[in-house]
Amino acid sequence: MDNEVLTKKQKKIARYAKAMGHPIRVYVLELLSKQSCCYSGDLSEELPIVKSTLSGHLKELKDAGLIQGEIEAPKIRYCIHKENWKEAQDLFKGFLKL
Amino acid sequence: MDNEVLTKKQKKIARYAKAMGHPIRVYVLELLSKQSCCYSGDLSEELPIVKSTLSGHLKELKDAGLIQGEIEAPKIRYCIHKENWKEAQDLFKGFLKL
DNA sequence: ATCTTTGTTCGTAATTTAACGAACAATTAA
DNA sequence: TTAATTGTTCGTTAAATTACGAACAAAGAT
Numbered sequence: 001m002d003n004e005v006l007t008k009k010q011k012k013i014a015r016y017a018k019a020m021g022h023p024i025r026v027y028v029l030e031l032l033s034k035q036s037c038c039y040s041g042d043l044s045e046e047l048p049i050v051k052s053t054l055s056g057h058l059k060e061l062k063d064a065g066l067i068q069g070e071i072e073a074p075k076i077r078y079c080i081h082k083e084n085w086k087e088a089q090d091l092f093k094g095f096l097k098l
Numbered sequence: 099m100d101n102e103v104l105t106k107k108q109k110k111i112a113r114y115a116k117a118m119g120h121p122i123r124v125y126v127l128e129l130l131s132k133q134s135c136c137y138s139g140d141l142s143e144e145l146p147i148v149k150s151t152l153s154g155h156l157k158e159l160k161d162a163g164l165i166q167g168e169i170e171a172p173k174i175r176y177c178i179h180k181e182n183w184k185e186a187q188d189l190f191k192g193f194l195k196l
Numbered sequence: 197a198t199c200t201t202t203g204t205t206c207g208t209a210a211t212t213t214a215a216c217g218a219a220c221a222a223t224t225a226a
Numbered sequence: 227t228t229a230a231t232t233g234t235t236c237g238t239t240a241a242a243t244t245a246c247g248a249a250c251a252a253a254g255a256t
Contacts, residue, residue, distance in 0.1 A: 005144055006121045010128065014121040021116030022214085026108040030193060041232070046103055053215055055234055060213090074223045074232050089194045095128060096187045098196045120244085139202070151245055153204055158243095172202050172253045200255070205248105212243065218236085225230070 013095050016088045019064030024049065024057050029080070032067060037079040111193050114186045117162035122147065122155050127178070130165060135177040138167075 020026055024047060031038060040058060044051050058078065061067045065084040069076045092098070118124055122145060129136060138156060142149050156176065159165045163182040167174045190196070 005146060006125055010124040011121045014119055014124045017115045017124070018119030021112055021119045023104045023109045023112040026112045026115070026193070027104055030108065033195065039232095044233090048103060049214095050216060051233065052217075052235080056214075059234090076233070089196060092190055092194055093196050095124070096190055097131065098187060098191050137202090142203090147244095148246060149203065150205080150247075154244075157204085172200095174203070198256080201253085203251090205250075207248085208246085210244085213241080215239085215241105217238095220235075221233090223231085226228080 009091065009094075012087075013091050015064060016066065016091065019061055019066055022057065022060075024054070025061055028057065028061060028078075029066060032078060032080045033085065037077050039075045039077055041075060107189065107192075110185075111189050113162060114164065114189065117159055117164055120155065120158075122152070123159055126155065126159060126176075127164060130176060130178045131183065135175050137173045137175055139173060 020029065027047070028043060031043075040051075040054060044054050047054060049057075058067070058069070062069060065081055066088065067078050068081045069078050118127065125145070126141060129141075138149075138152060142152050145152060147155075156165065156167070160167060163179055164186065165176050166179045167176050
């Protein structure tokens with residue numbers, strides 16, 4: 001087994017990196033990793049994109065597992081997905097030899 | 099000035115992350131950051147992709163500034179672009195708070 | 197001079213990404 | 227109940243990504 005050339009680690013790093021591969025998403029991750037949480041409405045105000053586009057970026061980050069959204073009607077509170085964020089930190093630490 | 103919401107740092111991080119956003123390219127970067135250099139022929143043997151596809155990935159890494167190729171006819175020796183790799187390390191260190 | 201090796205470029209095709217506005221759903225406020 | 231707020235989904239469009247094989251160019255080897 002594990003006949004593969006590319007390891008699971010490498011695939012995970014690539015998956016996380018892809019999610020980080022857009023300035024808007026870097027912005028969101030930076031914000032959420034600094035402060036605890038935020039509402040997407042706050043983001044929508046600051047960022048130069050329409051809400052549907054923002055929704056797509058947040059979905060991409062959710063799909064990658066880097067953030068999570070909690071319904072707090074009528075808003076949604078977004079937070080870092082601590083467990084996976086930690087994993088990403090560790091993976092990149094190893095990858096970049098930090 | 100600097101009226102922009104997204105900083106140059108965030109854009110740079112995103113640019114590097116995008117280049118890291120594919121398992122093959124993670125593989126190449128990992129290899130090159132460990133050992134000094136390598137020939138793309140060596141990569142072509144190990145990796146499950148045809149040479150033209152590999153060429154594209156190497157071009158993407160070159161365009162992002164993460165690697166550089168030196169002609170050593172008839173081969174090309176690829177190395178990490180030390181300066182930019184260092185920059186990427188620093189940017190991600192800050193971004194991920196490592 | 198010809199053949200081989202090495203790697204890029206080109207043509208093609210399928211998939212994904214990114215962005216917008218309009219429409220929709222869900223919940224809160226009036 | 228009606229109106230306003232919030233965010234997702236849908237339809238559309240344009241561009242980028244990924245992959246392959248064939249053709250090509252450059253340099254070395256025979």
